[in-house]
Every structure is written in C-alpha cells, then in structure tokens.
Amino acid sequence: MLKKKSEQFDGSxxxxxxxQVVIRGDLEFSGGLHVEGRIIGxxxxxxxxxxxxxxAEGGVIEGEVHAPIVALNGSLTGDVHASERVELAPKARVRGNIHYKVVEMxxxxxxxxxxxHVDSLPAEHVVEGGREALVEAA
Incomplete structure (x- = not known):
C-alpha cells in the first residue's frame, strides 16, 4: 500500500x-526524499x-518533519507536520504528534x-478592541 501511494507522487x-549514512543537522529538501539511514535534526x-x-523500514529520524506528503515505515521521534497527507505503514514507529490533513494508518x-487534524482553511487569532477573535483565513 505504501509503495503504491509513493508511485502516485508525480516526482521521483x-x-x-x-x-549507512548518518546526518547530524537540519535538512531542507524538495522533490522526493527517501531515507534508509539516520537523520538527527x-x-x-x-x-x-x-x-x-x-x-524506509530501517530508517530513523530524530527531529521535526515538515513536508506536504510524509510516508513512514521506520522510526521517527519528533512532531510531523504534513500539509497534504501522512501514511503510516505497518512498521512505522512514531513518538510525537502528527499534524495532518489526511492520514492513513x-x-x-x-x-x-x-x-x-489541520483544517484546510487555517484560523487566525486576531485582537480587535481588546478582545481576541478567531477568524478564518480566505
């Protein structure tokens, strides 16, 4: 199931x-990132x-993740922020909160x-005349 969804992503x-790779520090990427090693950051x-x-199943991430699509089958310690979807495969081990729009577990x-759950239209806190109001962004 995880592989089939990954193939639907229009980028490779x-x-x-x-x-055998260990990365210590923050990593910024675009396109498709496949992790079989370890990232600390x-x-x-x-x-x-x-x-x-x-x-991947043997992969490890120790740190926050921010990406539109996140497919997990390894070990992740940290919060996940996915603007589109999160997929948790059978071997996924997550210690942290998952902020999602769509989730498959x-x-x-x-x-x-x-x-x-993150709504498609985020709400903003606005202070008007000394009062705090919740306003939906357009």
Whole structure:
C-alpha cells in the first residue's frame, strides 16, 4: 500500500539517504526524499514546491518533519507536520504528534502522541478592541 501511494507522487526520488549514512543537522529538501539511514535534526521541505518524504523500514529520524506528503515505515521521534497527507505503514514507529490533513494508518503501526487534524482553511487569532477573535483565513 505504501509503495503504491509513493508511485502516485508525480516526482521521483531525487535524494536517497542510504542505510549507512548518518546526518547530524537540519535538512531542507524538495522533490522526493527517501531515507534508509539516520537523520538527527529537522527535515523540512522547501515551501511552495511538491515534496514527499519516505522513511524506509530501517530508517530513523530524530527531529521535526515538515513536508506536504510524509510516508513512514521506520522510526521517527519528533512532531510531523504534513500539509497534504501522512501514511503510516505497518512498521512505522512514531513518538510525537502528527499534524495532518489526511492520514492513513496500517495495522501494526504505532503512534505515541496525538493525531491533530489541520483544517484546510487555517484560523487566525486576531485582537480587535481588546478582545481576541478567531477568524478564518480566505
């Protein structure tokens, strides 16, 4: 199921982090990023572009993730912010909150944290005349 969805992404894998690679520090990417190794730091997709992060079964990320599409089958410690969708495959192990628009979770995946739905139209807090109001962005 995870592989089929990955093939639907219109970009290919632009960057591969192999199983023997350890990256310490923040990583910014665009296009397709496939992680089989270990990243210790934030993983952030460049704003405005199409991007997908795939964390393979043996892959590990220790840090926040910000990307439109996130497909997990490895171990992730940190919050996930996905503007489009999150896929949790059977071997996914997530310790952190998942902010999602659409989520798919297979049997066997584990999440130690919260699932937080992000509305398609974000709300903003506005202070008017000393009062705080919640206004939907257009």
């Amino acid at each position: 894998v632009d960057t591969l982090i192999g199983p 934030k993983v952030i997709a460049t704003e405005g572009g199409k991007a997908m992060l795939t964390l 297979c049997a066997g995946a584990t999440l130690t944290g919260r699932l937080i």
